[in-house]
Structures are given as structure tokens and as C-alpha cells.
Amino acid sequence: xxxxxxxxxxxxxxxxxxxxxxxxxxxxxxxxxxxxxxxxxxxxxxxxxxxxxxxxxxxxxxxxxxxxxxxxxxxxxxxxxxxxxxxxxxxxxxxxxxxxxxxxxxxxxxxxxxxx
Amino acid sequence: xxxxxxxxxxxxxxxxxxxxxxxxxxxxxxxxxxxxxxxxxxxxxxxxxxxxxxxxxxxxxxxxxxxxxxxxxxxxxxxxxxxxxxxxxxxxxxxxxxxxxxxxxx
Numbered sequence: 001x002x003x004x005x006x007x008x009x010x011x012x013x014x015x016x017x018x019x020x021x022x023x024x025x026x027x028x029x030x031x032x033x034x035x036x037x038x039x040x041x042x043x044x045x046x047x048x049x050x051x052x053x054x055x056x057x058x059x060x061x062x063x064x065x066x067x068x069x070x071x072x073x074x075x076x077x078x079x080x081x082x083x084x085x086x087x088x089x090x091x092x093x094x095x096x097x098x099x100x101x102x103x104x105x106x107x108x109x110x111x112x113x114x115x116x
Numbered sequence: 117x118x119x120x121x122x123x124x125x126x127x128x129x130x131x132x133x134x135x136x137x138x139x140x141x142x143x144x145x146x147x148x149x150x151x152x153x154x155x156x157x158x159x160x161x162x163x164x165x166x167x168x169x170x171x172x173x174x175x176x177x178x179x180x181x182x183x184x185x186x187x188x189x190x191x192x193x194x195x196x197x198x199x200x201x202x203x204x205x206x207x208x209x210x211x212x213x214x215x216x217x218x219x220x221x222x
Contacts, residue, residue: 043204043212091159107151107159
């Protein structure tokens with residue numbers, strides 16, 4: 001069974017440009033999560049989709065970030081315009097059931113974003 | 117301080133030795149999970165311990181939980197070079213600690 005995949009693995013862009021990250025969850029997983037780890041800091045939750053609906057987007061840092069999950073399959077996270085502080089690793093995870101209580105999330109390898 | 121804060125931040129040991137990493141958290145939990153991230157890879161779930169459990173084992177891993185002290189520890193016994201990675205504890209509000217970077221020297 002294929003795991004969570006993310007594309008690209010690395011992205012280097014200049015400040016002010018736009019970048020779109022993609023996440024393909026495990027097939028059949030309705031729940032999809034985005035996290036990011038800014039250099040040297042902890043991993044932080046960004047948002048949670050249940051199918052195509054945003055269940056919780058409380059972690060989205062500002063309106064330069066836009067996440068979508070059209071059709072409830074893969075998801076994209078767009079940063080526009082990118083700023084220097086957006087550099088970091090963006091992780092995607094999926095789970096069969098919602099919630100973190102007794103439910104394991106499967107993580108993708110992450111996309112390393114560098115904004116110059 | 118951060119929720120799910122790991123201690124130490126970095127740990128370097130020789131292969132075969134045991135590694136102990138600690139994690140403290142602030143709010144009440146239903147469970148605590150430990151994850152590992154190898155360089156360039158995603159996070160891999162290691163073990164989940166529920167709030168009513170005090171100790172749990174999985175292979176060479178042993179996790180303890182002390183809810184009165186709001187702390188947990190992850191012990192890796194007989195470490196191997198392949199255990200080199202960052203280890204994170206995560207509470208049930210999906211808050212991660214900064215992680216402990218473990219280096220196991222061959």
C-alpha cells in the first residue's frame with residue numbers, strides 16, 4: 001500500500017513568489033492534515049480536512065496560505081506571496097478516522113521550502 | 117515553555133548504549149505519542165501511551181508516562197546507528213515538542 005506522498009520534495013523560491021505544495025494521502029483516508037516545521041522550532045499543526053471540508057484551520061498562520069482539497073482526494077497548500085519566514089519543512093499526514101485521541105496519523109516525507 | 121517539550125535537545129551515544137529522552141507537557145492528555153523523523157524522511161509513529169497507562173513496551177522501545185508530573189520518557193535500549201533521528205512527543209491536541217536529535221555512533 002502506498003504511503004502519503006508529497007511533491008515537490010524540495011522547493012527554492014524567491015521572496016514574493018508563489019509556491020504550491022501537493023499532498024496525496026493514503027487511499028481511503030478521509031482525514032488529511034498539514035503541519036510545518038520552521039527551522040529550529042517545533043512542528044506545528046496548520047489545518048485538518050475531512051474529505052473536502054476544512055474541519056480545523058486554526059493553525060494557518062495568515063491569509064498568504066491557502067489550502068484546498070477539491071474532490072476530497074489530494075490537497076494543495078499554496079503560499080502567495082512567500083516570505084522568508086515561511087522557510088521550513090511542510091508535512092502532510094492522513095488518517096482513516098478523525099481525531100488524534102486513539103488514531104494514528106501517517107506522515108509524508110515532507111516538502112522542504114526555502115525562501116530566499 | 118512549549119507544550120510537549122523534549123529534554124535533552126541533542127543526545128550523542130555509542131552504538132549499544134541506551135538512550136533516554138524526556139518530554140514534558142502542560143495540559144491534561146488522553147494519550148501521548150512518540151514519533152521519529154529520520155533525516156529527509158517523514159515522521160514515523162513509534163508508540164502511543166494512554167493516560168491510564170504507566171509504561172508500554174514495543175521492541176527496544178520503552179515509554180513511561182507520569183501524569184502527576186506531566187512527563188513522559190522514551191528509552192531506546194541497545195541503540196543502533198539506524199536509530200539516529202529526531203524524536204518527538206505529541207499530545208492529543210496535536211502539539212509537538214521541539215524534538216530530541218539522537219546520534220548513535222557506530
